[in-house]
Amino acid sequence: MESKSQYLGSLVLIIISCLLYTMFNQLSSNMTNIKTSFEKNYVQEDASFIADKKLNNIKDLESKFNMSIEETRSIDYSVSKDKTLRIFSENTKVNIPAIIEGKELSGKDILIDPAYAKANELKIGDSIKLYNQNLTISGFMSLPNYIYPIKSESDLLNDPNVFGIAVISKDDFNNINKGSSSYSIKFNGDKNSVDSKIAQFKDYLKSENIVIFKWTNISENPRVTYVGAKIDGINKVSSSMPVAILLLTCILTGIVMWRMLKREPVVIGTLYALGYRKREIMKHYLMYPLSIALAGGIIGTILGTFTLRPMLNFMVMYFNMPIDSASFSIKYIVISILLPVIFLSICGYFVVNKALKCSPVELMRGGKEKGKVSFIERKLKLDTLKFSTKFKVREQLRSIPRSIFLLLGVVLATMLLLYGFAAKSSIDFLMKDTYENAYKYQYEYVFNALQQGTPSKGEAFSVSPFTLKSDNKTGFSVYGISTDSKYISLKDKSGTKLNTDKIIITKPLADKLKVKPQDTIQVVNKLDSREYSITVDSIAETYVGEYIYMSLTKFNAMLKYPVNSYMGLWSKDKLSIPENKLLRAATIDDFKKAFDSMTQPMQYAVGTMSFMSFIIGLIVIYVVTSLIIEENKESISLMKVFGYRKKEVYSLILNSSSFIIVIGYIIGVPILLASLSAMFNSITKSMNFAFPVTIRYTYVLVGFLVIYITYEISKVLSRKKINKISMTEALKSGME
Template structure:
């Protein structure tokens, strides 16, 4: 059509508005493509890894050696393999957990290099990179030189954390390795555990596990530790991370697209109001309604198509770097990178769908007027809104009255600005809230609650009083009513000096009572003196635990009870225990230990995690700055365009530049302030909901908080963004001449 020749000219006249829409669509499609393709690849890689390298269904530690493995495999239709492991101290703060090479279950996947031949060792790539180890280098393990043959991944150690209670991995200080069974026998140290994999249908795995446990019990074999694969944080953390990415890939791009729809709708409505007379003339010249609709829909659809293509291409280019970034944390072999065309199509169609619908409603609303009404400029010219009529603005100063009316006479524009500032605030403060929450967790758990420095877990029940340290025991449980809700019960010494717990009023709680932590109490809906029906994962027996107190702590989802009561409940010898806490390092034989954990390990891991978090804070601050700048600048441009005549008239009346700037550019100040104030609690609520969803299957609760200093810094960033957008908009005001008002009055 001939009228389509004006499309390019119209866009260039209001290029800031259309460019703002384009940038928002590019960001939205980039995030959608990148995160969804990343999720697809992570799911495919973990699934193939688990299948091809025979990931375990469960692992366990027994007090006796199993001598009839072949009979058990045949009897229960499963694969069992004995694995030996040892924690080798490379240095005072570096631990390398070495496993014997498995051939049936949890087979090591070679990422780079060769398989084990002779006296070789395979190391996980993150530990090797952090400690500057290369293929071909030699490592001395207990006096034996082992050559690094390659880098590997283990299906049961996808997220290599030292202890199951850890939430952060630190490759600088902890890594995993594999050596041959012959080399392990030659070292003659460490402990054993068993991994099993059921053949056939997986639907009845829980019953088959229960039958196997009953058999072990009938043979007087005590299970000291049992971990199903869906309870192993070294595997489940990957799923939780993927779920978190899924949430981001769903909500963030859609929210940005909604912002774009509001922006495009505002821009189009302003353009249509300006062209009412032109549209009426087109009707008079014989143009049909569908032709006019088609013409005006070209504006949003062209922006949607261009933004969708650019954003999708950029998202595709960022996939590989993001995948490499994820593999730094999750030890997965990357055999291939797939590209799902489904998400490419959706990424292209989403902006077209959203902007097409919003554009159609705006155009259709304008074309409801008759040609005569359009020729007169429409019905609503100069119409005062209901809210403006109700407000008593006559008592206010002219400047205040002008600013309030500016917002009330374009509610969609004000809503767009409010939502944009809220979104930018939430994105900006996301990193700050994460850092504040981790700082709070560190203080709550590792300064106020846990007073020990070393935690020793034995590979068999111990008896009698130790020469040093404080004894404790631990066992996993589930709710009787919900087997998916798991937690740990600790048996600790009365008046423990290493576990300090407080109630809601801040009073110290005596550890000679049964105490439940607040996160677990909230999850189970438990109050003091309530009785919980639970099932022990090790013996599958049912028990009842009556809670005395609730501890106000975020140290995890635990129940603490006196050790004597713990042993009596589980029918263990009264003087038995499984672990020791100590403030000093103890001289304990490595062959009798299952694991050694120190508080410093967690603190150092947290410090290590803070480094990439600081980078992510910078990235999120930059993205929020860009989005905030786009939104505020576009809204400011719209205000200037809609007030060209008023600005010109103010100049004729003798208003100075600063006064004009104040009237026009400062009219949105309180909207920006309200947006920021709303953004802070909305962020905290969203994070709490997200962490509650993500950690519901974990034995862990994550506190969500943000320090006031970070809130102030965030406000400064948002305010500076607002000031920058105003500064950039001054040129537009300066370009408006006094003649504009005269031209308008003549028309």
């Protein structure tokens, strides 16, 4: 009860660390299980492709290649000017829609994804007009190849307010008499041989003179791979943040116990002399950290389990998967409770064992280290300083562990506080760098067949998917663009605009392939399986997309396409192109709206992290301040006897840690940026963009103000303790 603030601080930190550990690990485990069962139960494709001819021998192909293959019809229906609903025909063999709520399709029904329904206030039983048909929403569904429902594969963010997916029956789709066809394939048997089976199937299509216009393996589909990247990110957070807080708690508990043992050497020495064994005394003092660890572990774990369901519901806002029930892994519950017990027991044992190494006589005389001056303090020339400065410096040097604990606490609070701000700054920079400076078009149209001639409107371009010859799992796109392109503006590291007549590689792809200018890479076209050599001239300092750009003339010559042929158009204005000629259409505004939609929940995340950092910072600073006050009771009492005013006492005692707060914040900012950079580089390995980590100076300033205000609040709370110390404390000490 004498040190309740310190023990309460330790308890709260353990609760926070166990809550985070349980929540993130249970969330990651459930997300992995849900994704795996969803992909298996509803037959996620191994690949999908678009061909120039209709496949009429599907049953023969299924038998020949031991696979399931199904034709999927789709069309983008413009609900309004800025709102698109992608309609799919119902599959029964591959990419089967999973009913989340409601019932299966019957005549004149439609299934839609729940995020789009929620964003647009649609309910089961509502009617949707689709061209000349009125369809009734029979339920909400998920598609195994659209777990993260983005409109285009080059998009980073989804916005359910403007884009959603839906499924209707094959009969209803045929009545529309519009749209394009693609084929989804799923191989049976050993999954390790999928790549070789895909190669054999491509060779067969090539031998039948069937031209593949687009081919996407599931391992390259961002609508699926982004989910895995998110789960990896959760795993990294679940393993680092709780352990960091636990280590902080160990230091705090160790300091508190060491201080307590320094107060009681006479008691311990007397117990030794009376015949108490070292083991009995050790057991007595270890009850403090053990009871705190056990209580904090149990409370934190229970709170963590309660947060699982809300977190799963939150994740489903982004990833469209059916969640039947949440399962709790006993492993993580046991580890969450045992982790603080083990950490604090080891920490407590070393602290107590060090104190018990002294003999009973030494302990009864006050211990070996009573009045000991540290090496650093002896070396510093403090006599030339003012008394107030000298007092504050000595206060820190005479308790190095306490100062280290405060420093680490401020560093951790800084990293938590600025985590959300850094993420938002980085995304802002990514948006401005890519979608304002690099890509200047508003509309992008990709045709479902090769076009020839000079377009009357818009700027022509072509695109084709490739892989490395040495690693067929490393995929990227090669663009053919106009030599005087108005819509693609690429710059090098120095900010100089690059000539689009040269072969240019984007920074994310250059980093992944470890390519430098003038390097030659051997690649394989995914559509025709032919090998090509590409020599890179320059690296573009843009962060979105793993692309190689070359002139449209070089592109056509390399792939042996007709002169003046192209696959798509970029334009500032909306073009009138028949839907049945388009493979896809997208706008930059779609991405910007998706970005705005994504930053709204990020604001809540920033608020939550800021509150958590405030609590941790307040606990750490208040506990250290309390320790300083309790260790200086005699000095504070003497100051009052000598006539020091309250403000002077406050300044000497409470302001001694000010420079540690500043140093901790300064150290915390670069550590945060370095850790975020490492984490984002690891996460984005499976994505087609790099994540530049940056933070605005205004956010850094705001963060410092929050940390320093936290420090000031802890000082205000600690004033009561100073006021309670009476002048008689000095007399009592002298009598003892």
